[in-house]
Amino acid sequence: MKATVKRLAVIALGLALGACGSSSDSDDSSAFSTQEALGESLFNDTSLSFNRTQACSSCHDSAKAFTDSNLDDEGNTVAVSLGDDGVSTGDRNAPTATYATLTPEFQNGTRTRFNSQQSDYSGWIGGQFHDGRASTLADQAGGPFLNEIEMGMPNKASVIERILENDQYVEAFERLFGSDVFDDTDTAYTALTEAIAAFESTDEFMPFDSKYDRSLLDEDDPDYYDYGVISKVASGRTLFFSQQFTNCATCHQLKRQGSANETFTGYEYHNIGVPVNSAVRTANGLGTDYVDTGLQTNNEAVTDASEMGKFKVPTLRNVAITAPYMHNGVFQDLATVVKFYDHWMTGSSHTINPETGIEWADPEVTDTISLTELQDGALITDTRVEQLVCFMMTLTDARYESLISDEDWENCEAE
Structure with missing residues (x-):
């Protein structure tokens, strides 16, 4: 079923749930004037995880160079982040998102080394x-939502359903990415990742x-x-x-x-x-x-x-x-x-x-x-x-x- 068929029902049932960083109580129908502003709200939105407890910012805290700031029982920053279910942990440390937008796309190639006795x-x-499996920053942004030990959403459609709960998101997506953005789940999901990548490409990150x-x-x-x-x-x-x-x-x-x-x-x-x-x-x-x-x-x-x-x-x-x-x-x-x-x-x-x-x-x-x-x-x-x-x-x-x-x-x- 297309997302547009579901949209009105989802909005009617879900508006009260709102979204972190993008309250649906506001009368401002243009709360997110740019992709960067929309991406910032999505980056901080806990409603986009299965149990509505985790956002991108949960593991990439702006107060700690966009890394995980949570502490373990010994008072040290956690080595790996806790998932949306409050139990699951991964096996790798959350890297800083600062300067990530400058990372080249994944490729096989050569590069010149400077101040080194080694060959290029x-x-x-x-x-x-850490393993380069997402070629671009937008590709990376789409990963944690669907990771079962991170934000735990079962599929792209379920993430977009959460987007449709918020009328300000709906207005902004259609204005910034086209009135038919919700006609196709993959198109809407790509728009989501591009907005987050746009936010992560602002001067705040570099x-x-x-x-x-x-x-x-x-x-x-x-x-x-x-x-x-x-x-x-x-x-x-x-x-x-x-x-x-x-x-x-x-x-x-x-x-x-x-x-x-x-x-x-x-x-x-x-x-x-x-x-x-x-x-x-x-x-x-x-x-x-x-x-x-x-x-x-x-x-x-x-x-x-x-x-x-x-x-x-x-x-x-x-x-x-x-x-x-x-x-x-x-x-x-x-x-x-x-x-x-x-x-x-x-x-x-x-x-x-x-x-x-x-x-x-x-x-x-x-x-x-x-x-x-x-x-x-x-x-x-x-x-x-x-x-x-x-x-x-x-x-x-x-x-x-x-x-x-x-x-x-x-x-x-x-x-």
Whole structure:
């Protein structure tokens, strides 16, 4: 049955239910004048989940760089998000939605590496989610609604029925996407995802106003940020872009050094030997035999065994305030992540996971680890770990800088 046949009945029965962020009590029939405004309301609308408890923003909180801000019993940010049913959990950490719109579509190609001793990259690039299975941001936006352990809606039609409960949504969809948008469920669902993607493509998600960005301005600009000649942040910046001392830029630099709008990821795919998050596996019930094969499960084009266990290199934008880390949230501290990278180097002093007090756990997938990239550069001392963390702090958007303590900033701004 076409959505238009159902529409009047659904509206009559469901108007009282309303929608989060888009109250049907208003007399304003043009509440959403643009796709971006409509998308913002949809992004925050809990009525679009099966039990009406979860929205996109439930796992992508604008107050925490659009990552999950919920805490576990120990007061740490949850490694994986809780589903709409209040019980289900997934196996991967919710990535930041900031700067996601700049991710290239999923493709097999090459890219130039800067400040790296390694050859240019050739392989899979881009796409949304940790495994790139959604080619575009709009494709990604349509996924969580229909995921049984996320928002739990049974099909696209059921999502559109929830849209039709709200007269302001109906008016906006028909005005922005055409009067016949509800004649076909797939067309309406595509409009839904495009509106959310439009919102996620606004400046709110990619302001490029961190201390690092401000350091690229003219010194006479009132927003200019000076790293200082002698500071941990200045030393960390030098280390990060060094070909001699670190391998950071190999995978986390997209453009020539000093370019504006650097996203600090080349969108490559690598297996860096991340261990299983045992606590997550216990909670989600997948068991000890389950293996997250990452990129290999993306689609039929990437089933080769050489792609097993690879995940997309994430942006370092806002990394200092978006713990926990890695695709499964296995590490809580950014310094731990740097030490984990260093432990792959021969002679590394970082043989113990500082969060567990024991040796690093074995990689989940062992055969495809990117040792060429991981073993490039020099050993990293504890002093250099601190310097690199201080530099990464300066990649925090201005609106989130207050989430880092004054004490931490002051510690970093002096050597």
